[in-house]
Amino acid sequence: MAEDVFKALADPTRRRILDELAERDGQTLFEICARLVAKHGLALSRQAISQHLAVLESAGLVHSRREGRYKFHDLNTEPLEHIVTRWLRPDTRKGTP
Numbered sequence: 001m002a003e004d005v006f007k008a009l010a011d012p013t014r015r016r017i018l019d020e021l022a023e024r025d026g027q028t029l030f031e032i033c034a035r036l037v038a039k040h041g042l043a044l045s046r047q048a049i050s051q052h053l054a055v056l057e058s059a060g061l062v063h064s065r066r067e068g069r070y071k072f073h074d075l076n077t078e079p080l081e082h083i084v085t086r087w088l089r090p091d092t093r094k095g096t097p
Contacts, residue, residue, distance in 0.1 A: 002086075005079045008059035014052050016040055018061060021075040028070055029053070 008014055013036075020035045021027060027035070033049050036042040053073060056062040060079045065072050 002079075002083060004059035005061065005083060008055050008061055011052070011055075013042065013044065014056055016042065017049070017052055017056065018075060021062065021073060025074050026072045028072060032073065 009018075016036060017032060020032060020039075024035075029046055029049060032053075033044070033046055036044065036049070053062060053064070057064060061076055063074045063076050065074065
């Protein structure tokens, strides 16, 4: 699982998507695309952003939920917390290699 998280975080576009979700959770694909263009000058297609979101979802960093015809994306920090706990507080996870 940690490998997926590091792979997801390796791309600067995915990190910007996470930054936007950290600033305002529960965004649709359209909102994410608009914020990336307005704040970062990233004019990527919706399909490209969808692919980045799929990588983030498979790493567990983003959860999506449907409400009617809209799909909202939420940040999930648990995988990051797991990594922090593993290396910054190893005494709390005794017995884990």
